[in-house]
Amino acid sequence: MTDATTGSADGGAARQPIWTRPHRGTRGPAPTHSRDDIVTAAIALADAEGLAAVSMRAVATTLGTGAGSLYRYLSSRDDLLDLMTDRVVGELRPYPTADGDPLDGMLRQARRQLALYQRHPWLLDVAHRPSGMGPETLAWFDDCLRILAPLRCPVAAKFEAIAMMTGVVTLFARTAATAATGLPALDLAAYPHLAAALAQPPVPAPRADLFERTLRSLLTGLLAPDPPTPT
Amino acid sequence: MTDATTGSADGGAARQPIWTRPHRGTRGPAPTHSRDDIVTAAIALADAEGLAAVSMRAVATTLGTGAGSLYRYLSSRDDLLDLMTDRVVGELRPYPTADGDPLDGMLRQARRQLALYQRHPWLLDVAHRPSGMGPETLAWFDDCLRILAPLRCPVAAKFEAIAMMTGVVTLFARTAATAATGLPALDLAAYPHLAAALAQPPVPAPRADLFERTLRSLLTGLLAPDPPTPT
DNA sequence: CAAAACTGCGAACGACGTTTGCAGTTTAGA
């Protein structure tokens, strides 16, 4: 048997990432489905019922086929997750040719990123896998670098700033998703400061501009034109 | 059959968190193992081979028993993960009675937290579940509030700051763990700014003090005594 | 001393990701 996702001319080389693997060869009947079909169905499932509902069997059932058939198009579930991620990152397009303060531009990126995470909460469960970035993710990264281009600071600092910004966005997306998972039913006698803090206000409502302020202070600190390195 | 982890006098009430559930009743033979034994074995397994290696069967085998037997002590694998997490959070003790700048105190907490994440990398895979905080986690939280006590700012701001600090620590722990997962084998022609950035320095080595600077700017911004709210 | 409440244990259940074998279909090359 052969596997369409392995790549025809690939003997024993290391597994290539899904992005560069060909869809199929030239022979044989026309496939009933496509990678894009499968990814679309999987995303719909994840949006509706969470990432745990995205099982090979469930996706296949949505498409009216069997679980094993999906392996004609993908080589693993991780591949599917990679494709799903990159697909929805594509929703961050179009990238407006913003001319203005780089910091404002980055905040715009962050806001759109946060909206994306709220539109597809399963991204939080998928983002932390050490997987190669797909073309859309690379394009987004590239756009961030374009925004930061006017800044005269080390490239390493820009990479760090983008990574940290994405991280902070996921933090906000996560705390927004699991808002107030509940304080414990333990007795608070052992935690005096916590008890005092909880007795004070009825609800610790987050301030509205926290997102912007956090990111602004973070990026300002990371993108200083000259690393301070004192002494 | 009965289940020791359900709680004897619990009829149909909602499932209590593991922390408040009794270990066992008074009748019957003395148990061969204990919750602590199981947690210790599971942590050792996770430290050595990662969280994926912590299966009920593997933990049970380590203890010389069968997978089903663990359910005499725990009601689910999630319970085990909760217990593991809280146990290692206990390694953050003792909390020194530091008298000094609250910001310095928080940075100290962050450093110890980062060290904990590097000692138990599987914490990164377990931390983002919406699960109740255990007693050790609550104690740590309480200590953060103690450190922040001298600050005269809204309690909500303190909660936010602690949460964000923890989040940033996980970000650094994660990027340190998956350091340089590799740039893609795609052609970079479609990403001009990325290509330009990569052509510039051979290696984008992170600056050493990034952790401290990031947290300092973040906490300073979040813990301002008066929210700036302009206009 | 019987009943209740516990113990360990092994088998089983259902779901999962993935592999495999097979029958049928399309193309490539002689």
Add this chain to the structure above:
DNA sequence: TCTAAACTGCAAACGTCGTTCGCAGTTTTG
């Protein structure tokens, strides 16, 4: 044109997982 290679879908199976269940034995309760 015809054979062989390369593909197609599909159902069954494999191994692993978390979890449940039933049973035999042990200890406490009243």
